[in-house]
Structure formats: C-alpha cells, structure tokens
Amino acid sequence: MANKLVIGGLGEWLELPRELRAAADPVIKRFAEGARADVKAAYPRISGELQDGVILVEAPGNDPGITTYTVKSTAPHAAPYEWGSQTHGMRAHHTFLPITNQARHASTAAVIEIVKAAGFTVTGE
C-alpha cells in the first residue's frame, strides 16, 4: 500500500525556477516524514510488524532536481487492517489513507504558499 506525495510531476511545477523547487523540497519531505510518524503512531503495537512496516522511500523523480517521497505500509496485514479482515472478524481501521491524504493536501497547500510568496498567482486551489 503506498500513497505518493508527489509534487514534482506536475507540468506547471517544472516551469518554476529551480530555487522554488529547492525551497519546496524540505517542506514536502517534512510532511512525508510527519505522515510516516503519524501512521506509525496510529497503528497498534502487537507484534510490531505493522508499525515497523511503515517506511518512507525517497527517490529521484523523472526530471532533474525533483525528489519523490512515498510513504508505504509494507506489513502483509496492512490491507486487512485498513479495509477489514473476514478471517479475524475485524472491521476496517481506516488509518493509512486518511493520514497520508491529509498530509498530501497539507503539503500541497504549503507549496502553494511558497509559490505565492515568490510572487506567482495560483488559481484552481
């Protein structure tokens, strides 16, 4: 299960000066790290596999100067925990997606503020 926090893939973003991309990168990284920590904290600790399976993958994007940050929940029972388990009679514990979605929205809003602060007009928020 993975939810990408990708800003660099947007065509409009690629048109921005390198300085703006550089300014946004630590902001995006901070939200991704926060999402990883929040998911880990929200998971119960029983065997530890669920919590320990939450990782942040940092990788170069398709374009120069772009980094992607991907939060993943890699435990085998991450999906049954998120959406329910019939073998364990367990309801869905919607955890990973709400947290990472929230982080994605918040990081996008933060980047928009950076772009605005540089004098650009942002539409379609």
Added chain:
Amino acid sequence: MAGVVSDLSEIDTLLFSTLNNDPTLRGICPDGVFWDIAPGAIAFVLLSRPPDGEFAGALDGKEGWLRVHYAAQAVIKSSSVVASNNAAFRIHELLHYGLQDITAGNYTIMHIERTIPIRYQEIDPSNTAIKWQHHGGQYSVMVCPSN
C-alpha cells in the same frame, strides 16, 4: 470548512440500497451488503466510511459542497478471484460516475469516482486452504445541499 460534521445517513442509505438492490451484484454476492462487519457471511459487499472523508467547501458563505469517502468491496470466500473481480466490476459500474443528480435527504450527488482500488487476499490462519478475496475500491462522493 474541512472537518464539518453533517448528517450523511441518507447518502449512506442511498449507496447501501444501490448496491443491495442490484440483481447482478446480488447474484455474485448473495449474502447482500453489510456495514463494517459481516459475521457468518461468505459472499457479500462490505461498505465502510473512513473517518477522514469529510471535506467541505463554502459558496457565498454557506455550505456549498461536501466530499466524503466510502470503501466498497466484494468479500468472497473462494480461492478463485473470478467472482470477486466480477463483483468489483459491477460495484464500479454502479458507483463510478453514477447516481449523478440523485437527491438523498439534504444532499444531491454531484460526482462519484473511484480514488483507490482495493484488492487483497486473506488466508485463514487455522486452515490455509480457506481463502477470502477482497475486491473493490475506495470512492470519493461529492454532494451539494439539495435546497
């Protein structure tokens, strides 16, 4: 306006009845539709609502629209994925871009789309020959006040 708490029970009911009353889906999942948990059922549709799903936007200072998420998945006790795949396809046909302009209580459906596919298999820990197929998706439902 994110985090606004509204009465979405009529939308819950609309989605539930849409899936529960469809003869094609009922043919694949004869145990029907359940919220959150389905003890004893072996071929059914499971609906749940993530707690985060509610985001609201304002128009002219009033509630203009609301977005809420639903997870809708077929759960079938089988080692084959054929039935669950067919059920997920039918769920998708019914919900994705579906129910547009239908009013449910205080809200009218503006748009529904699948945001994330759901697909996983469970193996019964007490008997590894028993498998459960989960197949469906998480759907984003946008509504606006109907009056």
